[in-house]
């Protein structure tokens with residue numbers, strides 16, 4: 001296997017480069033996509049222990065990764081900073097350990113942060129100002145909203161939620177507010193922040209969640225939410241979906257159920273992504289849902305000790321079509337509790353999880369350690385590719401998220417009530433790995449762009465530019481630029497329980513690509529057209545040259561309305 005290449009520190013410059021009379025480079029003909037199959041990806045251990053099991057994971061602007069677990073399991077494996085109050089240990093046994101850690105990706109150094117209440121099985125969304133909103137949890141934390149930024153740590157907003165939120169899903173809306181929907185025995189939604197003028201209307205009944213819940217097994221928790229380009233919301237629960245408008249400006253639309261009747265939401269946890277939005281069809285969106293567990297699988301595992309095979313299908317639909325229909329495909333292997341991670345190339349990585357049983361303590365079997373790549377644009381039948389296996393099972397309570405360098409961070413796995421390291425089939429995992437997708441093949445480094453300058457902030461539809469270099473282009477640059485140049489804006493996800501909330505890839509329209517110097521180029525790009533296509537906030541802008549992505553620059557999508 002090729003040696004992993006050292007990561008170049010990424011550069012973030014807060015200026016839009018003036019296009020100083022650069023030569024025109026005609027958009028070069030498309031080069032064949034690099035033969036990814038020759039490099040099946042690679043696993044790297046970033047930390048043998050981060051001290052907590054990464055049940056929840058969020059990449060933050062500035063290249064930090066927040067990971068946290070729960071506060072009522074007893075001591076974690078990382079101490080709080082010396083001056084932090086041990087009393088912060090919330091509702092479990094008192095301890096002086098941390099249950100949330102922040103990883104600085106540039107230095108690989110971990111920083112523990114105290115948590116005052118319990119965020120177990122909660123939800124989150126990055127706000128337009130880069131602060132993480134995290135909502136709910138268990139017991140003393142179930143009505144709490146919390147804000148997190150590296151500078152402030154956790155700031156608790158007690159009783160900020162109108163209902164208990166445990167296993168709910170958060171989604172950022174075009175206006176920058178956050179929709180908080182569902183949770184155990186919560187067939188309703190609310191907004192963060194609430195309408196100050198109408199606190200009585202804080203909760204809205206959402207019958208679809210009542211309709212889709214199963215006796216004993218639920219199978220509709222952590223519903224999959226995707227913001228569609230027209231500002232409506234796609235909601236998938238159990239084996240079906242609706243499209244609704246949280247502000248009631250459009251009628252609810254029911255989509256057909258996925259053929260086969262397999263539940264896909266907790267505890268029959270599959271996963272889902274909104275496939276990349278393209279600039280040539282800004283109103284068109286497609287959703288992919290993969291894996292899950294057959295109806296009744298949870299009850300059989302819990303009551304009967306029978307771990308039934310997981311589901312092997314993915315189902316794809318264009319909810320924006322006039323007459324949407326699901327197309328069903330088969331993965332190379334069955335999977336429950338898989339995480340789906342959108343890559344800057346527009347492909348989808350399906351990673352983690354098991355081939356039998358369901359989510360829930362002790363209920364998963366047969367770890368699936370091979371990630372699978374899904375290429376949405378490839379021909380039917382040629383879309384999946386199984387990649388290099390990890391040595392570490394990632395079962396219930398594991399997570400995965402794309403990072404600034406284009407790696408996929410993988411952590412967690414704790415299928416037990418507490419931390420258990422010995423004498424169990426799947427010990428609690430405190431390690432953090434990075435999976436290097438096929439595009440990180442060192443043999444592609446000559447084609448790999450490096451972002452030199454990108455705007456710090458853009459407005460909707462604004463013309464902008466990204467300057468990058470391609471190190472392999474030492475001579476005859478213009479010819480060497482052969483290969484398409486794409487720019488992808490990726491919204492970082494709040495990953496937990498096999499779903500990446502708010503995960504989104506918006507491909508930007510690329511205009512002229514000018515050569516400024518040997519191996520140095522500047523691409524004209526248009527910012528996303530509307531907040532339905534790309535809600536306000538921080539995105540990772542990756543330049544993708546000949547199918548090989550750069551490291552990303554953080555670019556903020558400025559909210560509409562008065563400058564903030």
Ligand SMILES: *[C@@H]1O[C@H](CO)[C@@H](O)[C@H](O)[C@H]1NC(C)=O
Nearest residue numbers: 048049076077421429430431
């Ligand atoms: C975590 O701490 C426990 C208790 O001190 C110890 O037994 C275990 O080996 C530690 N595990 C790791 C992965 O550090």
Ligand SMILES: *[C@@H]1O[C@H](CO)[C@@H](O)[C@H](O)[C@H]1NC(C)=O
Nearest residue numbers: 127128129130131147149193
């Ligand atoms: C970000 O926005 C939230 C919600 O409006 C606000 O409470 C918080 O103080 C803001 N954070 C910063 C750093 O401005």
Ligand SMILES: *[C@@H]1O[C@H](CO)[C@@H](O)[C@H](O)[C@H]1NC(C)=O
Nearest residue numbers: 296300303304305306307308
């Ligand atoms: C439940 O378990 C018993 C054995 O313990 C087995 O005979 C039976 O087939 C199982 N039921 C189902 C539906 O799998």
Ligand SMILES: *[C@@H]1O[C@H](CO)[C@@H](O)[C@H](O)[C@H]1NC(C)=O
Nearest residue numbers: 362420421422423424425426
């Ligand atoms: C290991 O687990 C088995 C089965 O749960 C139990 O009987 C045994 O006592 C455990 N051993 C230790 C050393 O904890």
